[in-house]
Amino acid sequence: MKALMSIGALVGVVGLLLLAGMIFDIIPSNTIRLVEGYMPMQMLFEVGCYVLGFTGLSYMLNAMGMGIPRFWQGIGFWIFFLLYIKYRIYPPIPFSVRAMYGTVGLVAVLMWVSSNEEDWKKFKQPILNVLDAQTGFNKVLRYVYLIALPILTWGFSYNAMMPKSEEPIELRTVHPAPPASTKVHGKTYVLQTSLNPYRVNPEGKYDQEYTNSLIVEQGMGRLMKPNANPWDEKAEGYLKYVREGGEIFFQNCHFCHGDNLNGRGLHAFAFNPIPANFTDPGTIAQLQETFIFWRVAKGGIGLPNEGFPWASVMPPWEQHLTVDEIWKVILFEYWHTGYYPRTWD
């Protein structure tokens, strides 16, 4: 047990040193890379390791007679967590999310320290000591709080009320609900039922299962399936349409959406927000092909009221591309990212 706890304590100390390095900018946050694009288990795993590490550390310190009081354990862990989400996670997360996580962290700490009567008493004791002020030190501390707390409250209020020159926060609706139907080049398409006419099997019939089988899932490293190379000149049917879609994409779209379709094209950073990242599982992967068709055809200018604040510079591509070209480019986007369009079966 002691050996196990010693390992835990070591993990805790190393973890704390690493975090301190990140806070003081000695170690860049991305020294240990956070994996992008999938279920972010890494962050939870790291925090879990810290929890185990701190448990080990606490055990060892107790064994050495240097135990940390429960009050400081709770406060310390919360401060650690706030620093972790501020300095470890990159790119930096917005304040709103940090506030949410910080609150969850605080609630969790309070639940822990008050889960039983004994711990709760231990946690409260330093607070009660200051309030009772039986010693000189506590008396001084009580006066300090008496003066500091109103000043802090005033400071927060002043800061909150003071007009700021920052741009206001925007609650942007990234995927507004599409209309029931859309009219492109004079033809009406019902979004719930329309199908990509190029998603076909060798017999020329619509076949999502067949086309899915020619896609390599993103997790496999975006390799091509054997004998399924769209750039093979002999490729026919679906693969040929993917190639044609690719050509259209690289002639028109990749300047913004990037050659990896990750929204980081040549012009991407001229815009705020940058263009959509198709490799993100939250974009085309969870939308029907007809949704993409509507967005490509109508562009940012065609966003509905719900799409406030309409922060999109996407051109209405129906003015530049034919219907067939739009369908083909969509086909290519799904093929390249390894995602399948959403269906409702």
Next chain:
Amino acid sequence: MGVVTRKKLLSIIALSAMVVALLLPIVMALPSPATGEEAPVAEGAQKEGEKVEKARDVYYKTEGIVVGAPAPKTTDSPTDYPRYNFESRVLLWFANQQHLYYGSFVLAVPIFCMIIEFMGVVTKDKALAKRYDQLAYDFIKISLTAYSLTAILGGILIFTFLTLYPTFFSYLSSIFRPVMHIYALMFVAESGTLYIYYYGWDKMKEGFLKWIHLSMSVVLNVIGTLLMFLANSWIGFMMSPAGVDEQGRYLGNIWHVIHTALWNPLNLHRILGNMAFGGGVVAAYAAYKFLAAKTDEERAHYDWMGYIAMALGVAFLIPLPFAGYWLMREVYAYRQQMGITLMGGLLAWLFIIQATMIGILFLSTNYYLWQAMGRMRGAEKYQRYIKYLVFLLACGFMVFITPHTMVMTPAELKAMGGQQHPVLGNYGVMSAKNGGINVIITTTVLSFVWYMRGNKVSTVSWARFGNIFMGVFFTCAYINIIFLAIYGYYIPANVRVGLSVPQVATTLSCLFFMFTLNSMMMKGAKQMGPIEWGKISARSQYALIMLATAFTWMMGLMGYIRSSVRLFWHVNEIMRDNSPWAYTHTVGFAANVISANVLFFWISILFVFWLGSLTAKKAPVEAKVGVPGAIPQPAGSH
């Protein structure tokens, strides 16, 4: 069976009369669903050689004879939208919400009474049986006062409709005309049954008569549930109309109008929601009484009452997210736009708030259970592991509430390099969220299991094996849930939706198998000490109040979301809302109105509780059952 006495015969006749009263309105209305109320007129017209117009049902796609007028095209005028100097929509919102709060409460509490009364009847321990019976009686007493308020609020709601939205209400009642009288008659039947059930309590408290009394509660609940189903059909029709053509003309089949695409999921969701809400309110009542109690006896009674109400509420809370998931799935299947507006578009932020509230509910429940372990000798052994449960809950909670599109300033947006955070943004999709909520629920089940065995040591020969099996089962459950959450990122969205099934199955397996196994292991277990009812921390009671408040707030929020998803339609795609308020409120405004509704409800329910306490003060002393020294454990917990 012994000699059938006159009293028994009378009670059987009374019960039969109730059943007949229940069936009568349905039987009376039977010709309507078959032919439509107006059908004979249409036949008559046909005989005279007039042309019969046929049209296609917007949802069922079947052909029917047009028997109703088209949905009115309203204008922003005093005829269609008469008003006070206030936003009519908010007035209606308030009236509707209050009616729904009370309606839910009075539908849920008789179900509780039925369960508790049944527990009292089947319990062999006489003292415990008496306590259960008294508890059920206390519940129905509270419900009776609330019932009158529900009816009053229903009247206010109808008057609000008639005064502020006359054209819309007239159209809706024309569509539902064949069943409007059934609703009214069932309300009468509900009132009658409730009064007989309540006032017959003392006269039918023993033997066979008690069973008849219990059967009456079943009839009462059947009527209540049918009433709710009928009311649900109106909102179902407004969201996903059926039984009418594109112009909104009624096609003569009332079953189509009732049985819309969203009716069944709405029914299930509301039953579970009402039960969880009712449990929360009663638990809060008990918590309030506990905190105000002056004697140990009172504290013990209300501690026990709070526990039972919480356990019943949570029993229905656990499947609630799954029922919600089914409802959303059906919404998506019905209209993709509606689903996206709800979960990815305009109303997505409200769903983040909802996730937060769900998380609070489960966190409060767990916290209460950990506190409750403090009143058991022997439960100390679990205390040191609680921090790991806190960790699991906090992780699940964080994943569950992380928005896909974050609120940020343009400067933060630029620093992040895109609309979605490349790492944490991935918590925003369904796969991660399913994992998060299932981890939370499984942890709640684990807390319950610890609570149930808190003061006991299993004496069965296979206890060691059983403990290992339980440990392995829970570990595998967590691994499976988390694995499926990760795997969901590698498969198409439509398949990913299906992954929720094994995740839910895993959680429910934990619930059913582990509860069963635990009960088997704890049969004849060695007691480390009794449950010391009343010796629970005050913090636990605040957790119960938190639970109830979160329920109330969440109900208000979800009702608002469900209603708002129609956007500018009174009846989706059939009847447009042309009032000046056909826009979606800001999140802040909606939250303020919800909070005001919650505040009003709690103030008014406190009044109801106070009224209940007046009756209690007048009750004879014998009605009060004292808390025995060695208090038996409630069947719900062990």
